[in-house]
Amino acid sequence: MKAGGTGRRKLRTAMCGPMSYPSRSLLAMNSESVAISAAGLARAFGEVNAVNGVDLSVASGEMYGFLGPNGAGKSTMVRMLTTLLRPTSGSARVAGFDVAQETEAVRLRIGVALQDAALDPKQTGRELLDLQARLYGLAKRDRQRRVDEVIQIANIGDAIDRRISTYSGGMARRLDLAAALIHEPIVLFLDEPTTGLDPASRQTVWEEVGRLNRELGMTIFLTTQYLEEADALCDRIGIIADGKLVAEGTPTALKRAIGTDVIIVRVSGDPELVRGRLADIPDVERIDVRGDQVLISCAHGAATISPVAVALADSDVEVRDLTLRTPTLDDVFLQLTGGHLTEGTAA
Ligand SMILES: Nc1ncnc2c1ncn2[C@@H]1O[C@H](COP(=O)(O)OP(=O)(O)OP(=O)(O)O)[C@@H](O)[C@H]1O
Ligand SMILES: [Mg+2]
Incomplete structure (x- = not known):
């Protein structure tokens, strides 16, 4: 089962409360050197240990890739770190706050693009971005400025004023990424941002994500099934299999370690x-x-x-x-789990 279908809506709904949008200076004051940390983080669904005791630490400004095959626990991990799912045990902090105890503080500082973006097909792209900005409590002037800025990121031309039901998969993905950035998050979570995209759209997303990381110093936690994506984009990679982190390191170090x-x-x-x-x-x-x-x-x-x-x-x-x-990351994966890490393979 794919996790997260209604997650974005849940997050948006959660934002409707009496929240005020923190000024840029407040976000700038957040000088945590560790952006994401998890200790013994676990989530079970009945008998299934979807995430089974993960420890990790992601530095501010780092691009971290969470790599694993179908069912490995990637989306479950993202949903816990983004406050959408409560851990069964263990703990995690994001942007300096506890994901279970300080959900609102975490939500204000993160952007999330889930694996299955739940976009309202009847809205236009622009309406969706404007709604997202309202839900985060942006003042009118900031709202217009930010909508205009993130429209550049969505990069879908005149289609921004068409209904989302007319969008291709790639356009919807880029719109969802733009929506996740509306409130200028300091940590961005992307759950399989390029799965199902054609090579050109994938390249566009890579470039945009790389730019957000390099130019804005945004910490990015990205899940992927694509070896070349993790290799090309990420400073460090964690490999997850059956809910456990089985290896972690820079792409070069991981490859070097096995041969x-x-x-x-x-x-x-x-x-x-x-x-x-x-x-x-x-x-x-x-x-x-x-x-x-x-x-x-x-x-x-x-x-x-x-x-x-x-x-x-x-x-x-x-x-x-x-x-x-x-050596390739596939070699690493093969050595660690006995299975290939290729598109569509099960754990
Ligand atoms: N809500 C749920 N109820 C029951 N089981 C679930 C639920 N969500 C996830 N699981 C199970 O937890 C395990 C991990 O699922 P998860 O969606 O985290 O994997 P994933 O790595 O994101 O996979 P994919 O690459 O297919 O997106 C799977 O066995 C899945 O069936
Ligand atoms: Mg998933």
Whole structure:
């Protein structure tokens, strides 16, 4: 079951109370160096431990990727961190406030774009943004300014004045992202922001999310099933499988932890002749021969490729091709869970 269908509405409804919009200076005063922290955070649905004791810490200004296959617990984690779902046990703080005890303070400081955006199809895009601004209590002048600003982010042209029912999936996604930004949140949660989008729309969302992080210093917690998305966008990645955080680190460190780079050389002639030539290169850790391929394991493939090429040029064998293979996040996932992390695979 997909989590979160009515979450956005719930969050909006929750905002209707007697809240006042904090001034930018109030938000600026929030100088927490840790934007998101969780300790033993867990949520069970009957027998299912959707999130099963997660500890994590995300620094202010960091772009953190929560990577896992279908059913891993990503949306459940997002819904707890955004106050939409109460934890069964454990605790979490977002933007300096407890997600279970200080829900209103958390909600004022976060933006959320859920996996299944529940947008009212009868509204126009502009009406939705204006309503969102009202729900957050923005004064009229701020409201118009912010609606105009986030319309640029939605980037859907004249369609902003058409009913949402006429939007493509990508347009609705971008509108939802824009709506999540209306009150200038300091922490942004995006649950699978690009799932189901075509490559061009995906690229647009990547660029926008990257800009929010770089230029505004917004902390971003993003869930994804796409390895290349986590790799390209995130400073740090947590891999979740069956409700547990099974690995965490920078994309480079995670890849490095599970293996070395491999330079693969295909030769004409006897590959065994190559061994002796390569053995003295300082970075080379191991040389394996498989068929017409020589596999050279080393810590820093990009730096080692050129001494390898020089040594091969001096040898009697003819090189047919030479490639560098660096470990992928899929390798990391395979090693940790025994399953591939590809689109549509179940945990
Ligand atoms: N409201 C609910 N009631 C019962 N079970 C639920 C509920 N929400 C989630 N679950 C279960 O919790 C587990 C984790 O679900 P969750 O939606 O968090 O996964 P996910 O990582 O977001 O998956 P996906 O990539 O498909 O969005 C799944 O087994 C799911 O069936
Ligand atoms: Mg989900």
